[in-house]
Amino acid sequence: MIISKNCKLEKLKQRQYEHTNIGKAYRFLFSIANIIESMPYRCPQVLEFGVADGISTSVFADVLEKKNGKLISVDPVNCSDVISGEFTKRSWKFLRTYDYDTKTIFNSVERKSFDLIYVDSFSDYKTSYNHMTNVFVTWMPYLVRNGFMVIHGVDSHPYLSGGRKEDKKKEMMYDNVRRAIFDFYYKNENIYDLEMCLGSVGMAFLRKL
Ligand SMILES: C[S@@+](CC[C@H](N)C(=O)[O-])C[C@H]1O[C@@H](n2cnc3c(N)ncnc32)[C@H](O)[C@@H]1O
Numbered sequence: 001m002i003i004s005k006n007c008k009l010e011k012l013k014q015r016q017y018e019h020t021n022i023g024k025a026y027r028f029l030f031s032i033a034n035i036i037e038s039m040p041y042r043c044p045q046v047l048e049f050g051v052a053d054g055i056s057t058s059v060f061a062d063v064l065e066k067k068n069g070k071l072i073s074v075d076p077v078n079c080s081d082v083i084s085g086e087f088t089k090r091s092w093k094f095l096r097t098y099d100y101d102t103k104t105i106f107n108s109v110e111r112k113s114f115d116l117i118y119v120d121s122f123s124d125y126k127t128s129y130n131h132m133t134n135v136f137v138t139w140m141p142y143l144v145r146n147g148f149m150v151i152h153g154v155d156s157h158p159y160l161s162g163g164r165k166e167d168k169k170k171e172m173m174y175d176n177v178r179r180a181i182f183d184f185y186y187k188n189e190n191i192y193d194l195e196m197c198l199g200s201v202g203m204a205f206l207r208k209l
Pocket of ligand 1: 049050051052053054055056057074075076077097098099100120121122123
């Protein structure tokens, strides 16, 4: 059983049915859990960039425990206590580093391929386009066929002027992330499928064919 420091998984599971923005955000997370759950093999390996309070970490750990999988979570801030329990001892690695630190990440895994990569590590509108592009260049070669890269934060609508969370810098940050995804996708249309969910701050699902 996963013990989460900052959330109650059962509550999140219930709240995903709320007709609210937070309900939508949780639905997006649980749709990733469903993807992991439906992988037609056991022991999937998931790489996560951006841990903070460990909400996504908790959701992924919960499903990976059932699938006998592994989770590697990366954040430059110490988030090593956001989850605990049996799974964390055997199958979770928290790495206090950055998503571009391939050396540390590869030194910590048994196999250099990932079934799902989750990206929630953007922090600045000035760097978010290059940040996203670098994640693609660095990590897409290590995504398995039929694997997913899921990107959190692709819908700038809530941040528009007059919107419910008006914030020019965040609007630009999410616009830049979305632009980087489109640029990558249209250069590689034959290799990936792209689906985007809007609302809350949106989520993009890239599947490697
Ligand atoms: C929005 S929060 C992540 C939220 C988390 N996924 C959750 O569900 O609770 C973004 C996190 O990304 C981290 N971060 C910033 N730059 C990063 C980078 N280059 N690589 C990995 N993590 C980074 C920040 O320290 C921050 O904790």
